[in-house]
Amino acid sequence: MRIQEFQVKLFEEAAAIGFSDVEIYFERKEVFGCQIFKGVIDQYEIAEDGGVSFRGIIDGKMGYAYTEKLDDASIPFLLKNAKENAEFMPDEDVEEIFAGSSSYEDRHFFSTALNEVTIPEKIQFIKDVERELLAMDPRIVATDYCLIRTTSVTKSLSNNKGLSLSDQMNYLYVMVEAIVKDGEETKTSFEFKVTKDFQSLDAKEIAKRAAEEALSQLGSRNITSKDYPVLLRNDAAASLLATFSDNFSAENTQAGLSSLKNKLGKQIASSMVTIVDDPFLEEGLGSRNFDSEGVATEKLTLVESGVLQSFLHNLKTAKKDQTVTTGHAQKDSYKGAVKVGPSNLYILPLESSLEELVSTMAEGVLITSLSGLHSGANQVSGDFSVAANGFYVKDGKVHFPVNLMTIAGNFYQLLTDVEKIGSDLTFPLSPIGSPSLLIKSLSVTVE
Amino acid sequence: MLSQSLIEDVLTAALSTGGDFSEIFVEDRFTNNITLRSSKIETALSGRDFGVGIRVFKGLQSVYAYTTDFSKDGLVKAAKNAAQAIKGNSVISPAPFVQEAYGTLHPIQMMPQEVVKSRKIAVMKKASDTCKNYHSSISQVTVRLMDEEQNVLIANSEGKWAEDKRVRSRLAIQAVAVSGNKMETGFYGPGAHSGFEFIENLNLDLYANEAARIAVTLLDASPCPSGKFPVIIDNEFGGVIFHEACGHGLEATAVAKNNSVFANRIGERVAPEIVTYIDDGTIPNEWGSINIDDEGEKARKNVLIENGILTDYLIDKFNSRRMGMESTGSGRRQSFRFAPTSRMTNTYIAPGKSRPGEIIAATENGIYAKYMGGGQVNPATGDYNFAIMEAYEVKNGKIGKPLKGATLIGNGPKTLQLVDMVGNNLGHGAGMCGSLSGSIPVNVGQPMIRVSEITVGGTKGE
Structure with missing residues (x-):
């Protein structure tokens, strides 16, 4: 069944059983992916999929349900479940179906040129990356996950208050893991590139970075475990920021799950730190003209010169804090409820x-990657202790790679302890980005 | 879910360019996800996932297509899209289907879809109240209930026709404790391949109080020291260390490409004799259990390490080609959106002879890890890390003060060699495991074990 036809039937039947305000959110995705191993196609993926989320107000409360199957039987399924789910919601802080903002930006996040790149061109490119990489050094023994992937997503939201919006986005990413061996020592590196501009991609450049990153880790040594000044390279810093970014959500502050609660207007970070949320970045994975409630998005400064200026809000959290929404309603997909999240x-x-x-450091550690962030970080307290890879720095120079480490500290303390910020902003396959950050001190333990 | 003739057409279309194997995976899944926070329902979500995955092999090339379009045209188009990645002329056609009969290993009493939500919410409220009432410092309790009924049909060009219904239920309890400006959390999340009977029969006094107790204990915990220590890891979810340090390295995903530290080592000693490591998808109603895997192979018990000797890997159909070894019933995937690959089910260290008390008493200066958080491994290097949720110092054979904020790091094969005591109290814990074919339910398990030395990264410094 076509989505338009489905929507008309769904809204009619919803009204008949007592839903007052109703909304349908529709997502459609096209994916192509290809992985190369030793010159041949190892994995190949091609897909078209999507689904529909329904939410509506019945007896003054909001109920949700979704389906991926657009058939007649799904309409009563959605309505029965949404109605039953609404029944158990509390009477206060009810979500609303939004009539629309006064105006919307009309930025384009869909590249027609990218959409026209053919499958053989993409396959040839990723084959080139692997070939270049393996030819770079005899110590490079294999690749893992040498892949290219393109995704194009269309999101539409309509409701019975007259709102009808649609956004389209596409992007491509290339990912390669290089495995290097020297004697008994094995190291890996993970290199990626996200873009909408296929022509700008350079297979040799990607291969070179992957090779250098992996090879530079060979010959790792021990250093004394103690507190060091730590330079978090941009990608490592971004992954740490991503782990704790929910603390800027009003949902978390209101639920008592963020230590930033009651800190508006207060200094929470070094005066060098400014944190922004920008929904209009051309290549941003989180870019959007409207949020998951249909509210027009806009650029927001969360932290300015270390002072907390705003939280991220949706309609419900804004009402609770007696402020206005910042346009940060977010659904993970049509399967999720409206939450709060960054662009x-x-x-x-x-x-x-x-x-x-690096040249400003007398002694310290340069961290190039972090792992175990999903488990080794306590979002609520801000404490973290996570595995890290990196290098020993002495007298302003990178000296040698260090054996597997852990770095430990507290995120809130870290924000205060930022001493220098780099120019190298990056978004590592994520809508959350950072430049390199020099931190006064973190506890470093070496294996 | 789909007719035999339609599926035959799809499998034929998938083979039209010279593929030597084609497979279809049809999934129809009903889910409920309810969150209760501070005794109020925060979200109640219900949904239906429906889609089809089509796979074609030609030699060591694998092509995967998926779609939510279930019309005949949509499915044949998806199959042809997949076939286009292979160049050649059709060489084989699908064999006639043979329906395999098998009884369920995991009987279900109450289908989640048939239980009214008020009954589910009543259990959640009880869990929340129990947890909240544990101690005055508990400031916030979040209870999540997840249940799902996944109907699958797997058919392939070798004549396989297998259908299964997987039913899973899980209750996750998170407690937040506050004292001054300190805030800590505790978590317990039991799950099973069962219906609502599992949720209703849960011992809430045990689980809800345990989540609360962990949060309250951590309020008074000292920063964990850093350095190399003997580490005692308790049973149940403690098994996550071997899931990371060893399990992932035994998956064909890494082994087939020679990218695992355990590749080409069958028959070699990889651990002390006291270590036997098993993956068993047949344990009745366990969270990671299955009747058949997502390639239609029957679940089985695979002994991976027997008395310290590496005996087997976890192998899926595609990697079995590269390795020249049989599938072990280990092909799993999150949903139709993922091609299956080799994954774990319920993986555990077999029980040994030591009593837990003996293990503690035999440790002079070490760390006792009572509950673990999650972890991660790089299969190529074997380097792993995982977080301890609740730990204690051990001094002169006695458990001392509680510790917090510790991560264990090390190298899987090396750590495995350092296991020097294995307890007799085997237990399993439920978790979600993320890898190439998505996020899937698995159990990790073990009795209490001791590793003579692990690097502990704490917040205190050395």
Whole structure:
């Protein structure tokens, strides 16, 4: 059944059983992916899929249900479940179906040129990446996840208050893991590139970065476990920020799950730190003209010169805090409820390159990747202790790679302890980005 | 779910360009997801996932297509899209279907879809109240109930026709405790391959109080010291260390491409004799259990390490080609959106002879990890990390003060060699495991074990 036909029937039957305000959210996705192993296609993926989320107000309360099957039987399924789910919701803080903002930006996040790149072109490109990589050094023994992927997503939202919106986005990413061996020592690196501009991609450049990253880790040594000044490279800093970004959500502050509660207008970070959320970045994975409630998005400063300026809000959290929504209603997909989430959230870069930051360090550690963030970080308290890879820095120079480490500290303390910020803003396959950050001190333990 | 003739057409279309194997996976899944926070329902979500995955092999090339369009035209188009990745002329056609009969290993009493939500919410409220009432410092309780009924049909060009119904239920309890400006959390999340009977029969006094107790205990915990220590890891979810340090490295996903530290080592000693490591999808009603895997192979018990000797890997159909070894019934996937690959089910260290008390008493200066958080491994290097949720210091054979904020790091194969005591109290814990074929339910398990030395990264410094 076509979506338009489905919507008409669904809204009619919803009205008949007593829903007053109703909304349908529809997502459609096209995916192509290809993975190469030793010159041949190892995995190949091609897909078209999507689904529909229904939500509506019945007896003054909001109920949700979704389906991926658009058939006649799904209409009573959605309505029965949404009605039953509404019944158990509390009477206060009810979500609303939004009639619309006064105006919307009309930015384009869909590249027609990218959409026209053919499958053989993409396959040839990823084959080139692997070939270039394996040819770079005899110590590079294999790749893992040498893949290219394109995704195009259409999101539409309509309701019976007259709102009808649609956004379209596409992007491509290339990912490669290089495995290097030298004697008994094995190291890996993970290199990626996200873009809408296929022509700008350079297979040799990607291969070179993957090779250098992996090879530079060979010959790792021990250093004394103690507190060191730590330079978090941009991608590592971004992954740490992403882990704790929910603390800027009003949903978390209102639920008592964020230590930033009651800190509006207060200094929460070093005066160098400015954090913004920008929904209009051309290449941003979180870019959007409207949020999941249909509210027009706009750029927002969360932290300015270390002072907390705003939380992220949707309609419900804004009402509760007696403020206005910031346009940060977010659904994980049509399967989820409306929550709060960032669009493209990042720490504003300053002037210094990574090399310049290293040159200012008397002694310390340069961290190039973090892992175990999903488990080793306590979002609520801000405490973290996570595995890390990186290098020993002495007298302004990178000396040697260090054995597997953990770095431990507290996110809130870390924000205060930012001493220098790099110019190298990056978004590592994520809508959350950061430049490199020099941190006064973190506890470093070496295996 | 779909007719035999339609499926035959799809499998034929998928083979039209010279593929030597084609497969269809049809999924129709009903889910409920309810969150209760501070005794109020925060979200109540219900839905139906429906889609079809089509796979074609030609030699060591694998092509995967999926779609939510279930019309004949839509499915044949998806199959042809997949076939286009292969160049050649049709060489084989699908064999006649043979329906395999098998009884369920995991009987279900109450289908979640047939239980009214008020009954589910009543259990959640009780869990929340129990947890909240544990101690005055508990400031916030979140209870999540998730249930699902996944109907699958797997058919392939070798004549396989297998259908299954997987029913899973889980209750997750998170407590937040506050004291001054300190805030800590505790978690317990039991789950099973069962219907609502599992939720209703849960011992809430045990689980809800345990989540609360962990949060309250951590309020008074000291920062964990850093350094190398003997580490005692308790049973149940403690098994996550071997899930990371060892289990992922035994998956064909890494082994077939020679990218695992355990590749080409069958028959070698990889652990002390006291270590036997098993993956068993047949344990009745366990969270990670299955009747058949997502390639239609019957679930089985695979002994991976027997008395310290590496005996087997976890192998799916595609990687079995690269490895020249049989599938072990380990092909799993999150949904029709993922091609299946080798994954774990319920994986555990077999029980040994030591009593837990003996293990503690035999440890002079170490760390006792009572509950674990999650972890991660790089299968190529074997380097792993995982978080401890609740830990204690052990001094002179006695459990001392509570510790917090610790991560264990190390190398899987090396850590495995350092297991020096294995307890007799085997237990399993439910978790979600993320990898190439998505996020799937798995159990990790073990009795209490001791590792003579692990690097502990704490917040206190050395």
